[in-house]
Amino acid sequence: MFKIVKRQEMAEGTVILNEIEAPLIAKKAKPGQFVILKANETGERIPLTIADTDTEKGTITIIFMIVGKSTALFSTLKEGEGYMDVIGPLGKPTHIEKLGKVVCVGGGTGVAVLHPITRALKEIGNHVFCVIGARNRDLLILEEKMKAASHELLVCTDDGSYGHHGFVTDVLKDLLTKNDDIKLVVAIGPVPMMKACSGLTKEFGVKTLVSLNPIMVDGTGMCGGCRVTVGGKTKFACVDGPEFDGHEVDFDELSLRLRAYVEDEKKSHECFLEKIKG
Amino acid sequence: MAIGNLERFAADYERAHRKAPKPEKASPTGKKVAVVGSGPSGLTVAGDLILKGHDVTIFEAFHRPGGVLVYGIPEFRLPKEIVFSEVEGLEALGVKVQTNVVIGRSITVDELFEEGYDAVFLGVGAGLPMFLNIPGENLAGVFSANEYLTRTNLMKAYKFPEYDTPIIKGKNVVTVGGGNVAMDSARTALRLGAENSYIVYRRSETELPARAAEVHHAREEGVQFKLLTNPKRFFGDENGRVTGMEAIKMELGEPDESGRRRPVPIEGSEFTIDCDLVIIAIGSGANPLLTKSTEGLKLNSRGYIVTDTKTGKTTRRGVWAGGDIVTGSATVILAMGAGRAAADSMHDYLTLGW
Numbered sequence: 190m191f192k193i194v195k196r197q198e199m200a201e202g203t204v205i206l207n208e209i210e211a212p213l214i215a216k217k218a219k220p221g222q223f224v225i226l227k228a229n230e231t232g233e234r235i236p237l238t239i240a241d242t243d244t245e246k247g248t249i250t251i252i253f254m255i256v257g258k259s260t261a262l263f264s265t266l267k268e269g270e271g272y273m274d275v276i277g278p279l280g281k282p283t284h285i286e287k288l289g290k291v292v293c294v295g296g297g298t299g300v301a302v303l304h305p306i307t308r309a310l311k312e313i314g315n316h317v318f319c320v321i322g323a324r325n326r327d328l329l330i331l332e333e334k335m336k337a338a339s340h341e342l343l344v345c346t347d348d349g350s351y352g353h354h355g356f357v358t359d360v361l362k363d364l365l366t367k368n369d370d371i372k373l374v375v376a377i378g379p380v381p382m383m384k385a386c387s388g389l390t391k392e393f394g395v396k397t398l399v400s401l402n403p404i405m406v407d408g409t410g411m412c413g414g415c416r417v418t419v420g421g422k423t424k425f426a427c428v429d430g431p432e433f434d435g436h437e438v439d440f441d442e443l444s445l446r447l448r449a450y451v452e453d454e455k456k457s458h459e460c461f462l463e464k465i466k467g
Numbered sequence: 468m469a470i471g472n473l474e475r476f477a478a479d480y481e482r483a484h485r486k487a488p489k490p491e492k493a494s495p496t497g498k499k500v501a502v503v504g505s506g507p508s509g510l511t512v513a514g515d516l517i518l519k520g521h522d523v524t525i526f527e528a529f530h531r532p533g534g535v536l537v538y539g540i541p542e543f544r545l546p547k548e549i550v551f552s553e554v555e556g557l558e559a560l561g562v563k564v565q566t567n568v569v570i571g572r573s574i575t576v577d578e579l580f581e582e583g584y585d586a587v588f589l590g591v592g593a594g595l596p597m598f599l600n601i602p603g604e605n606l607a608g609v610f611s612a613n614e615y616l617t618r619t620n621l622m623k624a625y626k627f628p629e630y631d632t633p634i635i636k637g638k639n640v641v642t643v644g645g646g647n648v649a650m651d652s653a654r655t656a657l658r659l660g661a662e663n664s665y666i667v668y669r670r671s672e673t674e675l676p677a678r679a680a681e682v683h684h685a686r687e688e689g690v691q692f693k694l695l696t697n698p699k700r701f702f703g704d705e706n707g708r709v710t711g712m713e714a715i716k717m718e719l720g721e722p723d724e725s726g727r728r729r730p731v732p733i734e735g736s737e738f739t740i741d742c743d744l745v746i747i748a749i750g751s752g753a754n755p756l757l758t759k760s761t762e763g764l765k766l767n768s769r770g771y772i773v774t775d776t777k778t779g780k781t782t783r784r785g786v787w788a789g790g791d792i793v794t795g796s797a798t799v800i801l802a803m804g805a806g807r808a809a810a811d812s813m814h815d816y817l818t819l820g821w
């Protein structure tokens with residue numbers, strides 16, 4: 190068992206943080222890599238990008254939003270309990286290099302994935318702008334951490350309850366207009382947000398990395414369930430990614446593939462809610 | 468991985484376990500062996516070397532040991548209980564099994580040696596599944612056989628929602644390919660409730676790579692064969708789900724490099740098949756995860772590990788390999804044979820030197 194040593198609720202309980210004992214993974218994991226978790230015997234294998242590692246304590250941290258049966262099940266696990274299986278680190282780490290000015294854009298729980306990448310980009314000597322957004326103030330996560338990990342943090346909310354009123358793309362556009370020397374944008378969040386950011390940066394001709402989250406089974410390149418189209422070619426996100434050139438990704442295909450099991454997932458979630466109620 | 472003679476595997480196993488007295492274990496040699504992958508070749512190596520007194524650890528990437536025997540081969544051909552009790556038997560003899568470890572990611576071969584392993588066997592099995600590279604292949608409802616079978620066998624999607632992993636249960640299912648894995652997939656689809664389960668294969672009956680017995684079983688169960696047929700593209704609906712396939716009829720022309728008559732399309736013979744599930748079972752390539760992260764391993768042009776055919780020795784000292792990562796799609800029996808040969812050679816190395 191992989192024990193949960195710390196559990197924390199964020200964004201009004203819609204987002205959960207788990208710090209999990211996994212010394213082998215903690216030793217190896219680099220920013221941008223992910224793990225696959227399975228809660229129990231009957232559970233599904235769910236990929237989640239690593240939000241943090243502590244090599245001394247031998248722990249990794251994951252942060253997830255409760256969106257379906259499996260994440261609802263994960264959210265019921267208490268401190269001291271744990272996951273039956275955790276596999277990783279998987280995927281290629283983010284290529285971290287000194288470029289000059291970079292922008293890290295995060296939406297929703299994508300901010301959690303973005304955090305170690307932002308920190309690493311700053312540590313290596315880049316000037317890091319960071320833009321994070323959420324639907325409203327209460328749903329915003331990791332504001333303090335992102336502030337520390339970057340040089341300038343810009344916050345926005347869809348409803349204007351905090352920071353800039355609007356989407357992360359508005360703030361990104363502003364940054365790109367004012368700074369013509371931005372070398373890289375890293376955008377991580379929901380698919381529509383990554384698509385919008387990539388569309389925008391393409392106009393400005395600024396290289397953009399996105400981190401994709403397709404449905405996976407093994408995570409080792411053996412099933413092809415995670416395939417995505419990048420630059421007209423089929424790639425396996427678990428071995429070729431999860432990060433890709435945002436200008437080349439077919440986001441519409443990804444959205445449709447993510448919905449492959451929508452009906453089943455609803456049914457499964459309902460069954461689960463019934464069960465925990467009863 | 469194409470699987471042949473599974474019945475024999477099961478029978479051999481039964482026989483060995485019913486009659487055989489508890490195997491004698493040699494006294495400890497103090498040598499540590501890492502077996503990467505717990506499919507047929509890995510289990511064989513582990514079983515042979517533990518009896519010779521070596522300290523054996525198996526590393527498995529999945530959460531369950533057994534490799535293709537567990538994720539690939541359907542229950543109706545090989546009851547999983549047999550595999551699990553085989554593994555338990557090995558554990559009882561002292562073999563350590565570490566699941567959830569991906570060699571090449573969680574730990575590298577170099578690190579295994581640093582940790583004090585004296586010899587390493589690589590039996591990681593099949594890698595990247597091949598696709599047809601035709602339009603519409605990334606629609607939802609188009610699976611590789613690996614994914615379809617793993618969801619069903621390992622993740623028990625047929626018990627959804629009791630088990631959390633879903634699967635698309637097609638009414639009209641097309642399986643592309645003519646090997647044993649294709650037969651397994653087409654039969655699985657029928658068991659999951661398909662009304663029509665088709666095998667689509669571009670050559671004729673005589674060229675079907677599957678064992679005759681598997682073809683026979685499939686037919687008996689109602690799998691329909693559309694031979695001399697080649698897919699051209701898949702159609703989908705507005706939700707991105709597959710709804711049909713366009714295919715073209717083929718005829719056999721001159722023999723190709725493999726000696727089999729080359730299938731050539733018959734112009735203007737295109738037709739469509741309605742389908743809501745497609746399984747691509749045309750084989751897999753070599754898995755690059757491990758080979759890319761390991762220095763000193765010579766690979767052939769297709770990415771498979773080059774070994775000495777008799778001993779399974781790779782070009783790197785202390786490292787052996789066997790099964791699909793060496794031969795491409797082979798059979799369980801072949802993989803077990805490779806394991807046995809490698810185990811003998813590894814034992815010689817551990818006691819006498821390279």
Ligand code: FES
Nearest residue numbers: 408410412413427
């Ligand atoms: S998750 Fe199976 S190949 Fe990527």
